[in-house]
Amino acid sequence: MERIANFIANEFDEPASRDYLDVIEPATGGVYARVPMSDAEDVNRAAATARAAFPAWASTPAAERSRLLLRLADLIEANLEQLAQAESRNCGKPIALARGVDIPRSAANMRYFATAILHAPGEFHETDQPAVGGPLHAINYTLRRPRGVAGLISPWNLPLYLLTWKIAPAVATGNTCVAKPSEVTPMTAHLLAGLVREAGFPPGVINIVHGDGRTCGSAIVQHAEVPAVSFTGSTAVGRWIGETCGRMLKRVSLELGGKNAFVIFDDADLGQAIPTAVRAAFTNQGQVCLCGSRLLVQRRVFERVLDAVATGARALVVGDPRDEATQFGSLTSRAHFEKVAAMVDEARAAGGVIHCGGAPVPGVSLPARCRGGYFYQPTVISGLDPACRVEREEIFGPVVTVQPFEDEDQAAALANGTDYGLAASVFTGDVSRAHRFAERVQAGVVWVNCWLVRDLRTPFGGMKASGVGREGGLEALRFFTEPKNVCVKV
Ligand code: NAD
Numbered sequence: 001m002e003r004i005a006n007f008i009a010n011e012f013d014e015p016a017s018r019d020y021l022d023v024i025e026p027a028t029g030g031v032y033a034r035v036p037m038s039d040a041e042d043v044n045r046a047a048a049t050a051r052a053a054f055p056a057w058a059s060t061p062a063a064e065r066s067r068l069l070l071r072l073a074d075l076i077e078a079n080l081e082q083l084a085q086a087e088s089r090n091c092g093k094p095i096a097l098a099r100g101v102d103i104p105r106s107a108a109n110m111r112y113f114a115t116a117i118l119h120a121p122g123e124f125h126e127t128d129q130p131a132v133g134g135p136l137h138a139i140n141y142t143l144r145r146p147r148g149v150a151g152l153i154s155p156w157n158l159p160l161y162l163l164t165w166k167i168a169p170a171v172a173t174g175n176t177c178v179a180k181p182s183e184v185t186p187m188t189a190h191l192l193a194g195l196v197r198e199a200g201f202p203p204g205v206i207n208i209v210h211g212d213g214r215t216c217g218s219a220i221v222q223h224a225e226v227p228a229v230s231f232t233g234s235t236a237v238g239r240w241i242g243e244t245c246g247r248m249l250k251r252v253s254l255e256l257g258g259k260n261a262f263v264i265f266d267d268a269d270l271g272q273a274i275p276t277a278v279r280a281a282f283t284n285q286g287q288v289c290l291c292g293s294r295l296l297v298q299r300r301v302f303e304r305v306l307d308a309v310a311t312g313a314r315a316l317v318v319g320d321p322r323d324e325a326t327q328f329g330s331l332t333s334r335a336h337f338e339k340v341a342a343m344v345d346e347a348r349a350a351g352g353v354i355h356c357g358g359a360p361v362p363g364v365s366l367p368a369r370c371r372g373g374y375f376y377q378p379t380v381i382s383g384l385d386p387a388c389r390v391e392r393e394e395i396f397g398p399v400v401t402v403q404p405f406e407d408e409d410q411a412a413a414l415a416n417g418t419d420y421g422l423a424a425s426v427f428t429g430d431v432s433r434a435h436r437f438a439e440r441v442q443a444g445v446v447w448v449n450c451w452l453v454r455d456l457r458t459p460f461g462g463m464k465a466s467g468v469g470r471e472g473g474l475e476a477l478r479f480f481t482e483p484k485n486v487c488v489k490v
Helices: 040-058 062-078 080-091 095-119 159-172 187-199 213-221 235-247 270-286 299-315 334-349 408-415 431-440 473-479
Strands: 006-008 011-013 020-025 030-036 123-129 136-146 149-153 176-180 206-208 228-232 251-255 260-264 292-298 353-356 379-382 399-405 423-427 445-448 481-489
Touching (some): 062 080, 062 095, 062 187, 080 187, 095 473, 159 176, 187 206, 213 228, 260 270, 260 408, 270 423, 299 353, 299 399, 334 399, 431 445
Parallel strands (some): 176 206
16 A cells, blocks of 8 residues: 655655554545654654755745746656546546646646746836925835745645645745645645656755644644745635734735635526536536536526536536546545535425435446445535525535526625635626626636636635635735835935
8 A cells, every 4th residue: 555755855754653544545435545644743844944945945046946847847747647647546536637637737837937937027116206305216126035934735626736836836936835735635746746856856945744734734834934824725724724824923825615606697608608507516526616606597597597507417427537438526535525415415404406416426327446435416406595504605516506686786696695705707798797797796706708717827816705815926926925125215
């Protein structure tokens, strides 16, 4: 059985406690590897290593940092098949999705930040003010310096993609890092560590420590030598991290949960809107923070859209994530499978009408090796009170609820009727309404007539309980650097 190791100072190490946790293949329910359960001692060692490597890395020319990140991007691409298989196996994610999206986008993250640092604009302001004794002239310029050791904590749904989305900007801007992937899906982070070494990064620049959140993650967050924490995960954990970082006066970026509205007006091109709604609800079994999990449909086309979405959900090819034809695999853990099942039971009890799904995938319809896996059917529910828990709280699984609305005002009220504000989609043929509605929706990302189109240069993140701060583009470069204004009287 494979043993995953911590990666500190470019060496693979056992955790100090010698304690390990099982890594499960969720499509079968079987254990296939062991992951370190690191504690504060391991985090201390990783942070000390990262701290020692920081001055040299911070003064390494940007062109050299860029070269190493580009080399890492090349290596990710050269190992695409191995990484895709590892991601698919560890997550229950269809292999075609891992190969076509997760891994290529991980390389793209590296490439984007490797080149962004070469072109980032500087800031300069000329002061020209009246003053006693004659006009005052000064020039201001802003220096941006890396902060030090960045603590990077990521979740299990898009493991390599979200980890590289943090490592790339942190390291590109001259920080060193201690990264902790989810203990549920550590496999591709482990493979990435080997590629970091092969790429030739100096020891201590990128450190990866494995373990759970309570012991290992919290030790990173609370470490005195970690001045900046970038976290992606649940709102409950994000809240604690925000409080802790606030008390310790650390910089913190929180990318949290979502309950995203997918709004279809009756003038929309339904030929585009319906298949996109199905994709938005069920990609990666609904385990994407940006999934359109609340479908809002204007009354005149409500029945038609509801039927078509349920038909689209039933048509998804559910099966072994290894199979090339599979479009819908297993949920990523037993605990998550149970949470999803409980939320559907609650919807049923609250009077929800189940149009398709609403139960685990029957074992007989799966290949023999997958009968112990965590497969739950794509599920479409209507008829719930928009104020009920199922409509307001994140399920993060293959469950979409559908609500009718009469007009733009009601659509906006429904879209904004949760504590979350990560993303929204609006489908309409009226260009003025599209802009108007995008402005009204409380979400950090709004897609018009599309879903999940990501340009890495744009700010990314949520409003309300979906997060604090933004990632992506210049926002990430700013987060990982400390500005200092220099004012020179001339
Ligand atoms: P989670 O909050 O349970 O865990 C996320 C990470 O934090 C894991 O690595 C975990 O070990 C660690 N962690 C847990 N407790 C910790 C603590 N006390 N201190 C430090 N670290 C701790 O989330 P999850 O279940 O892994 O991921 C699913 C959640 O992530 C969903 O809510 C989803 O919406 C969210 N998510 C958000 C985005 C985004 O960009 N906004 C992207 C993907 C996922």
